[in-house]
Amino acid sequence: MMEKQSFAEDCRALAAELGGGQTRRDLIRSALALGIAPAALALGGGAARAQAGKEVVLVNFGGVAMKAFDEAYVKPFAAQGGKIVLDGSGALNGKILTMVQSRHVTWDICDAGITTLAELGPHGALEKIDYSIVDKTKLDPTFAYDEGVVNYMFSSVLAWDKSKISGEPTLADFFDTKKYPGRRMMRKDSQAMLEFALLADGVPKDKLYPLDVKRAFAKIATIKKDLLFWNSGSESQSLMRDGECVMGLLWHTRANVLADETQGRVTYTFKDGLLQPGLWVVPKGNPAGKEAMRAIASMQQPEGQVKLLAAMGNGPSNPAADALVPAELKKKNPSDAANAAVQAKINADWYKANHSKTFQSFLDLISS
Amino acid sequence: MTAPADSARSRAGLSLFASPATRYWLLIAPALLLMGVFYIYPIGRVLWMSFTVPTTGLDNYELLASSASIQRMLWTTARISVLTTIFTLLLAYVVAYALVHASPKVQRWMFLGVLVPLWISVLVRAFAWFVLLRREGLINSALMATGVTDSPLSLIWNETGVMIGMVHYMLPLGILPIFSNMRDIDQRCIAAARGLGASRFEAFWRVFLPLSLPGVVGASILVFIFSLGFFVTPALLGGGKTLMIAEYIKVQILEVVRWGVASMLAAVLLIVIGVLLAALSRLVNLRKLFGAG
Numbered sequence: 001m002m003e004k005q006s007f008a009e010d011c012r013a014l015a016a017e018l019g020g021g022q023t024r025r026d027l028i029r030s031a032l033a034l035g036i037a038p039a040a041l042a043l044g045g046g047a048a049r050a051q052a053g054k055e056v057v058l059v060n061f062g063g064v065a066m067k068a069f070d071e072a073y074v075k076p077f078a079a080q081g082g083k084i085v086l087d088g089s090g091a092l093n094g095k096i097l098t099m100v101q102s103r104h105v106t107w108d109i110c111d112a113g114i115t116t117l118a119e120l121g122p123h124g125a126l127e128k129i130d131y132s133i134v135d136k137t138k139l140d141p142t143f144a145y146d147e148g149v150v151n152y153m154f155s156s157v158l159a160w161d162k163s164k165i166s167g168e169p170t171l172a173d174f175f176d177t178k179k180y181p182g183r184r185m186m187r188k189d190s191q192a193m194l195e196f197a198l199l200a201d202g203v204p205k206d207k208l209y210p211l212d213v214k215r216a217f218a219k220i221a222t223i224k225k226d227l228l229f230w231n232s233g234s235e236s237q238s239l240m241r242d243g244e245c246v247m248g249l250l251w252h253t254r255a256n257v258l259a260d261e262t263q264g265r266v267t268y269t270f271k272d273g274l275l276q277p278g279l280w281v282v283p284k285g286n287p288a289g290k291e292a293m294r295a296i297a298s299m300q301q302p303e304g305q306v307k308l309l310a311a312m313g314n315g316p317s318n319p320a321a322d323a324l325v326p327a328e329l330k331k332k333n334p335s336d337a338a339n340a341a342v343q344a345k346i347n348a349d350w351y352k353a354n355h356s357k358t359f360q361s362f363l364d365l366i367s368s
Numbered sequence: 369m370t371a372p373a374d375s376a377r378s379r380a381g382l383s384l385f386a387s388p389a390t391r392y393w394l395l396i397a398p399a400l401l402l403m404g405v406f407y408i409y410p411i412g413r414v415l416w417m418s419f420t421v422p423t424t425g426l427d428n429y430e431l432l433a434s435s436a437s438i439q440r441m442l443w444t445t446a447r448i449s450v451l452t453t454i455f456t457l458l459l460a461y462v463v464a465y466a467l468v469h470a471s472p473k474v475q476r477w478m479f480l481g482v483l484v485p486l487w488i489s490v491l492v493r494a495f496a497w498f499v500l501l502r503r504e505g506l507i508n509s510a511l512m513a514t515g516v517t518d519s520p521l522s523l524i525w526n527e528t529g530v531m532i533g534m535v536h537y538m539l540p541l542g543i544l545p546i547f548s549n550m551r552d553i554d555q556r557c558i559a560a561a562r563g564l565g566a567s568r569f570e571a572f573w574r575v576f577l578p579l580s581l582p583g584v585v586g587a588s589i590l591v592f593i594f595s596l597g598f599f600v601t602p603a604l605l606g607g608g609k610t611l612m613i614a615e616y617i618k619v620q621i622l623e624v625v626r627w628g629v630a631s632m633l634a635a636v637l638l639i640v641i642g643v644l645l646a647a648l649s650r651l652v653n654l655r656k657l658f659g660a661g
Contacts, residue, residue: 094622119625183503183525188608228525229608243504244525356624363619364437367444367611 007154007251008111008278009090010233011312012063014253017234055083056288056295060111062088068311072304077295084295093119096283100125105285108292112281114348115191117148118355120281127282133293138300138318140335145348148279149296152308153315155252155275155334155343156192159268164246171200171272174247175219177226182246185239186220188229190362191351192274193220195344196249199272209347213358217365229366240266253313256332270339276346278314309333415635421628428632438616438633445612448527448602449595452534456591457584459535460542464583467543468550486540494604497533498524501605525607533601541594542587549583586652593641613637 005013056077060069066086074084091110097120099105110116120126126147136144143150160169165180173180175197186193195208197216220227228245230236236250240258255268280299282292299305305316306324315335316325322337330336334343418428431438467478485493500506501523508520523529553576561571599614613633620630 092622093625094627097625115623119623123625227609231603231608242502244502356626359624360437360619363611364440366609368440 005232006061006092006113006115007233007276008065008113009061010251011253011314012061012065012088013232013234014257014312016063017257054288054291055085056108056292057085057087057106058109058111058295059087059089059091059107061090065111065312068308071311072307073295073299076301076304077298080298082291082295082298091116091281096120096281097123097125100284103285105283105287107283108286108288109295110281110283111151112148112279114276114279114346114351115355115359116279116281117145117348118351118353121147121352125284127284127286127292129280129282129296130290130293133290134297135300138320140317140319142345143277143279143317143348145279148281148348150277150317151280151296151299152278152305152317153275153335153340154278155270155273155315155339156187156196156249157252157255157268157270157273158196158247159240159250159255159258159266160247161240161243161245161266163265164243168269169247171196172202174249175200175223177223180246183226183228183244184223185228185230185236185245185248185250187236187249188231188363188366190358191355192276192346193249193362194358195274195346196272199344205272205344208344209350211350211354211358213354213361217361220365224366227366252332252334256313270334271342273334273343274346275334275340275343277317414631415638416631417627418632418635421631428628431629431632432636438629441611441613441616444610445596448530448534448610448612449592449598452531452538452595453588453592455531455535456538456542457546457588460539460546460587461580461584463539463543464546464550467547468553482540482543485536490537490600491604493537494533494601497529497536497605501529501532524605525609527606527610529605529607530602530610533605534595534598537598537601538591538594542591545587545590546580546583549586550580553579582652586648589644589648593644596637596641 058069058073060066066088069086074086077084087107091107091112093112093116096107096110096112096116099107100123117126128146129144129149131144134144134149139150143153158169158171158174164182169180174184186196194211194213194216197219198208198212199205201215201219203212203215228239230239230248230250233251233254236248237254237258239245240248240250241262250268252268252270252273255266258266259268280296282296286292288295300318302316302318302321302324305318305321308314309316309321309325309329313332315333316322317335319335319337322335325333325336331339333339419425421428432442463478463482467475467482470478498505502508503520505524507523508517511517512520523532557575557579558571561575562568566574597614598612599618602610602612603615617630617633617637620626620633
């Protein structure tokens with residue numbers, strides 16, 4: 001809660017809060033995945049490892065995501081003769097880098113994001129995605145990068161409290177405390193927040209990049225005293241639910257839950273949101289080698305992705321999944337064609353070159 | 369007498385008749401070795417990174433002088449730690465004074481009140497403050513219902529909130545050293561001062577207060593050191609706007625992977641704390657302060 005959380009990490013927390021909780025079996029299973037599987041891999045050594053080369057260790061943030069991933073990805077891959085072992089310990093940038101640098105890599109695929117590309121790419125800690133195995137026609141090519149490939153989609157969106165805001169506010173209104181007085185909240189990260197500031201300042205959706213950081217900072221500074229910054233998804237949810245903020249920029253998954261639990265008092269729009277990919281990345285020197293790429297390719301099947309949407313709210317990355325999404329889920333799906341059309345898309349190249357220093361300056365701005 | 373026998377005897381002599389100091393050293397050697405291998409060495413490795421990552425040299429330390437970001441964060445850390453220490457000491461002194469002068473029965477209940485918060489997780493406490501201090505929280509609702517204020521006070525999501533949470537956390541750490549010092553003050557000194565014609569205030573100001581100062585100094589350094597490394601409370605109650613050194617280091621390690629900068633800051637923190645502890649050990653009896661004596 002006090003630590004800054006990634007979207008992938010929040011998926012697990014959210015699913016847990018929604019009532020799934022961790023059953024005893026889940027616990028045992030994750031304990032198995034956490035401890036025994038990597039240990040077995042590590043101890044196996046030469047011949048045994050060659051045999052177990054089929055086993056792909058996939059790291060997510062644990063909890064209920066274990067069950068959802070199991071249904072959506074592990075079982076379909078098993079049906080194709082492969083084997084994925086889930087590890088719920090969470091692949092933070094620092095952890096991946098430690099593993100790669102100590103040449104003791106036990107992870108094959110990590111549930112990560114754009115900032116992982118940006119921070120770890122320059123360290124040479126990621127394998128190139130093999131697009132002769134991973135199918136580029138089964139995804140939006142915008143989100144297929146050299147060292148990472150989209151696994152699901154999520155959005156950062158504008159939500160507001162209808163009991164305090166009349167009408168449908170725009171991003172410009174978010175930065176206009178005269179028109180709508182009251183506190184607002186943002187994520188404690190420059191990612192997506194700079195885009196929102198620029199959109200509010202009149203930059204067109206398709207001309208956001210390269211981001212004019214100075215202009216975005218200046219815009220944010222105009223309402224700094226009315227801003228709160230959230231670290232974790234659950235924090236963003238409680239700040240809106242408890243009426244601490246009249247408007248907020250947060251993840252669509254949390255916004256969906258807020259809309260449900262407040263019976264529509266808090267609502268949101270995908271309009272002028274920012275569509276972002278969750279990424280699979282493969283640590284350099286991963287134990288399963290190319291088998292990891294085959295696992296990624298298997299996870300491109302639309303059926304599993306729709307299951308993940310139903311379980312956790314993550315949008316399918318394969319456009320073919322659109323046709324399979326039930327009507328009531330469509331309006332909650334960030335990558336639904338209609339929703340995607342009104343959003344801006346994040347540009348990873350810009351983040352690779354600029355994220356580290358921009359994020360630091362962003363922290364400096366909000367803490368000064 | 370042959371040479372081998374001679375050396376065997378001297379070996380036996382070494383183990384049996386070595387000075388007591390050597391034997392003590394041998395006894396704690398396994399523990400020291402353990403500490404050395406699993407604690408000192410890894411920490412040394414980490415701190416060494418501050419000189420070698422990303423390039424060899426003092427570049428990371430140069431940032432202390434050149435980076436406005438780091439300077440501001442250090443200043444925030446110092447400011448909050450000093451203010452927390454001052455407020456904690458003021459409150460802790462009052463509580464310790466009351467404790468010392470309470471009857472044994474009352475004292476037991478008061479102690480319970482001081483110690484119970486120590487056993488409650490810092491996270492839980494931060495959330496409790498959130499319930500009390502937020503816009504529509506208990507305190508603001510009460511103040512507005514009784515007409516003391518018209519609009520809710522900003523008690524949380526700023527440095528005020530951070531300070532409230534931190535002072536609350538630090539209070540037992542302030543109260544206990546001051547109390548243990550006050551308990552040892554000979555109450556007859558006060559009686560003597562009064563007998564010689566001092567007013568109550570004078571007796572306190574010129575006799576009791578100076579006698580209690582070692583406890584205050586000890587408590588202040590203890591509280592200050594804890595405050596320096598505080599992480600959870602500023603992150604939760606500061607609304608994301610209060611960036612202190614612990615969080616800064618975490619960001620450097622886990623997110624932007626600038627390990628050299630992180631280990632440089634860790635080294636700085638370690639040095640500052642080491643210097644403070646050294647100063648403290650000259651002023652007061654550390655063993656007693658930490659409850660060993």
